[in-house]
Amino acid sequence: MKKVTPKKRSLFKNKTLIIGCGRLGSSMANKCSLEGKNIVVVDKNPDAFDRLSDAFGGLTMVGDVTHLDFLQEAHISTAKEIIITTGDDNINVFVAHIARKIFDVPEIYVRLDSPENEVLLKGLAIKAIFPFELSYDKFNVLRGGRK
Amino acid sequence: MKIVIAGGYQAADYIIKKFKTTSNKLIVINESREVAQYLTKSNQIPVFYGEPYKYFVLEEANVEDADIFVALSKIDTDNYISCLLAKKVFNVKKCICIVNNPKNVDVFRDLGIDSVVSSTQLLATSVMNESSLEDLIKTMSLEDEKIVLTEVVMKATYEIVNKRIADINFPKTGNISCIYRKPSVIIPNGSTIILPKDKLLVVTTPNHQKEVLAFIQKSK
Known part of the structure; x- marks a missing residue:
């Protein structure tokens, strides 16, 4: 398969693709939407979009993100950034690899529950977010470094 | 291992x-x-x-x-x-x-x-191999379908039968890798003569398979 290099990326210059509309995905979508970004949110389950606020002004799509065809339908090839937030680390890493190696999306952010999976992203310029580590860091800050 | x-x-x-x-x-x-x-x-x-x-x-x-x-x-x-x-x-x-x-x-x-x-893809490939070509021909793909091995049985009516390989001007895009003539296997060279009922094993790329087969099966 050839690498897809979109010619008209400028047309969709500000599009952010959010994969997964769970608590993390939906809150990101809501906030990004308030910032005025052009957003597409996808999820396997149509009920997941209930989490989006009334003010959300982006596009929603229902489908399986492990299918390349669906990602193409969601215009992954012209996305400026992609935020991958499903609850399954394996799916997240897989989609991140597709986004980098096949579509070469400029900015890729991925949620990982297990820090061990970071090795799989080495050298690919994919930025990982670890919710559990963030909570722990925040906890440490809150208790002021006391032991 | x-x-x-x-x-x-x-x-x-x-x-x-x-x-x-x-x-x-x-x-x-x-x-x-x-x-x-x-x-x-x-x-x-x-x-x-x-x-x-x-x-x-x-x-x-x-x-x-x-x-x-x-x-x-x-x-x-x-x-x-x-x-x-x-x-x-x-x-x-x-x-x-x-x-x-x-x-x-x-x-x-x-x-x-x-x-x-x-398994679905394997099934589809074998359905295609079994159905798309004539009964006399079997094909097999190697190296992710970059090489195709085709088996062809010679009929007396074919133009290349009863001739030396050197004389038939075989297309450059394929090669007769082996001839099965019951009960023995022959590795052919230019002076090998193709006989009726020989089974030819021909190596080609998928793009040239049709062209080479058309050459082999040309009738007199």
């Missing part, structure tokens, strides 16, 4: 039985407790219970430097991650991955998995 079998039920069982010899060291990992127990019982070997896409499971099972890693789980992305971990972190030499969605074959290959198998 050190072989790791990750996930799977019947397929895992079958592969274990096939490769369980003294020269092979088998490491079996399964994420279902029942299946793990069944595999232990039916094959008399230890089975690691755990998810093969987790770093610590592979570490505990000691898959380091294995020769072959086979991922047989039902979920494609799980197989992808276990293969990748095995390859990148544990230095496994070759990974084989089963996929349910035949479209994932190309995707996984693009993403760096050595060998991707889809």
